[in-house]
Amino acid sequence: MTSVLVVIESDQGAMAPASHEALTFARDYATSAGLPLNAIIFGAESGMAAEAGTYGAATVHVADHALLDDFGPEAWGETLAQAVTQTAPAVVVSCGTDRGNEVLAQAAARLDLPFVANCTEVDTGAAEMTRTQWGGSLLERVSLNAPTRLLSIAPHAFDASPAPAPGAGMVMPFAPVLDDSLARTKVVDRVVTSSGVTLSTAPVVVGGGRGVGSAEAYAPLEELAELLGGKVGCSRAVTNNGWRPHSDQVGQTGTRIAPELYIACGISGAIQHWVGAKASKNILAINTDAEANMVTKAGHAVLGDLHTMIPAITAEVKKRKGL
């Protein structure tokens, strides 16, 4: 019988939180299509089968192979292509992360099938779906004609939730036939540059835009972020000026953030920035312009000069923390 197959993204044995979104979406889709929900894991089983079961997966194909013990887009994509050929799922789903999109595209290239990236809505039968363009600034309705429908879901488009009735999470070994040459795109090393919270996981992000004015003027933003256990983010105007590294950029061509609170200082809120910030649970805009998009879209705003506001806020935080 055919199925819905979820591609589990993992790093060194740990499931990526984004896979919970893919599993949740796929479970709802499988239920409406009357299909079983299965998953595929790359590398040795490390508890991820049971975790996938919690989200409703019935069978979990475990592709354990020396070439899969660390990430490699070609080996992972080839494995997925072989699993699709052998198990003939109706739909294959990953989350539209860097790895999720890359592995699906690798499999699609090998199977010569279409691949629809970053869906926000999928009709039952998957003959039509809505996907993001321009990083989410625009949506596109597409029709899809393929024996197996390969798609990824846009990150943060579906909330993850465990299944009301868990699946069996039954382990089924899957042995891909992989040529040694595929080691050519396997991760060979890692450089760790930061520890602790990162921009994409920080509970608070203090963002600074062109209004900050210079590289030096980020010091007060750094201090406030530190006090709140958060990180500093920025807009593209800022990275273009060389004030901050690109790894701090929020938006279409930067990082997508989803903190409890985003404090956007001196950022106008252009759509390409907004799409990276809109998953924030709460937004506080600090801007001199009451008409700025960021202000009109935020839940809260201070209409003032960030250069005086941020130190005042920091002083108040310190006072209440007894610092």
Next chain:
Amino acid sequence: MAELRILTLIKRVPAPGARINITDDEQFVNTQNLGFTMSPHEECAVEGAVQLIEEHGGESTVLTLGPAEAEEQLRYAASIGINQAVLMDNGGEDWDPQRTAKAIGDAIEQLESESGPFDLILFGNESADSGGFQVGIRVAHRLGRPMVNGIKGIEVHDDKVVAKREVDAGSEVYELPRPAVLGVKEGLNLPRYPTMKGRLASKKVEINAVAPAADAGGQAKVRLLRPVETVSETVILGTDESAAAAVVDLFEELGVL
């Protein structure tokens, strides 16, 4: 090290303002009053190619599939230092990612049979507009070459290309044998602006034409739509430093203090 041959792939896209509007037939971005550009990722790929040629010597080529007007993007790339340009004029038709990749793969084979292999082919991580995240991967597979997407650091050595991909807490390192294909992200470098001299020189670069041909793939556009906009009753907490207390009250309420 022998001189390098590098190919960079760019796509002409509208340069939207703070908001993107669509045409009445819901098929296209409304480009009235808009200029055109390429993705920031592709700008960095172009700059990366120019820097690698400056460092190692050799020749760089830029290729686009699109309308005749895409010559503008090719000349822009030439103005910052790319040596050769190829235009695949498809009359500005709507080509899906599979078809685009097939046509580009054919063209690369043709170019390589005429003037020798490219040591490195650079794509953007994803195009700025339709963002399919796949054309480079499909082309690399077709050419039988290693490909990693999402790259923010490139070093070319005699026998390999060392590429870095940014992840949450640092970066992953890949070592690809040459010839290799990479999908590049913004942040690889800070692209230079064209100089007057560069602009003048770019006018003289010959644009080579390669006719594209490929069958449609399995994905087709039905229509474009705008996402539901967040409408928020913005609560204004103040207009000067006296708002600090209200701001920190909000922090407490949200549990982030």
